Amino acid sequence: MIEIRLFGAMELLVDGVSLPLGTPKQQVVLAMLAVRPGRLVSVEELVDELWPERPPPSAVANTRTYAANLRRTLDGTAATKQLLVRQGAGYG
Numbered sequence: 001m002i003e004i005r006l007f008g009a010m011e012l013l014v015d016g017v018s019l020p021l022g023t024p025k026q027q028v029v030l031a032m033l034a035v036r037p038g039r040l041v042s043v044e045e046l047v048d049e050l051w052p053e054r055p056p057p058s059a060v061a062n063t064r065t066y067a068a069n070l071r072r073t074l075d076g077t078a079a080t081k082q083l084l085v086r087q088g089a090g091y092g
Contacts (some may be wrong), residue, residue: 002079004034014034014079023071026066033084033091042090067091 005011005069010027012019021027028050032041047059056062067084074080085092 002083004030006031006034014077019073019077019080022069023066025062029063029066029091030070038092040090040092044089046091072081077091 001015002011003011003013005013010021010031012021012030020077021030030044031050043060043063046063048056049061050063050066067086071084071086074083
């Protein structure tokens with residue numbers, strides 16, 4: 001069973017075991033995806049959320065790195081393998 005806790009301390013539980021969520025920005029990526037299940041979240045939307053004022057020149061590359069690190073964590077268990085996939089210009 002997969003459980004994502006977004007209120008209080010953010011937590012991702014798989015069969016009762018907490019998975020490491022990485023950096024705060026990586027956690028923002030997970031939160032954005034969690035609140036939009038079944039919907040593609042574009043890299044542009046993620047960049048806007050991660051850097052609301054002025055994104056750095058490396059914003060798109062950094063966002064893809066956060067998503068890749070998160071995907072690596074999720075792909076580490078059978079229950080969450082392929083839970084996060086890149087689709088065109090976004091993630092779902």
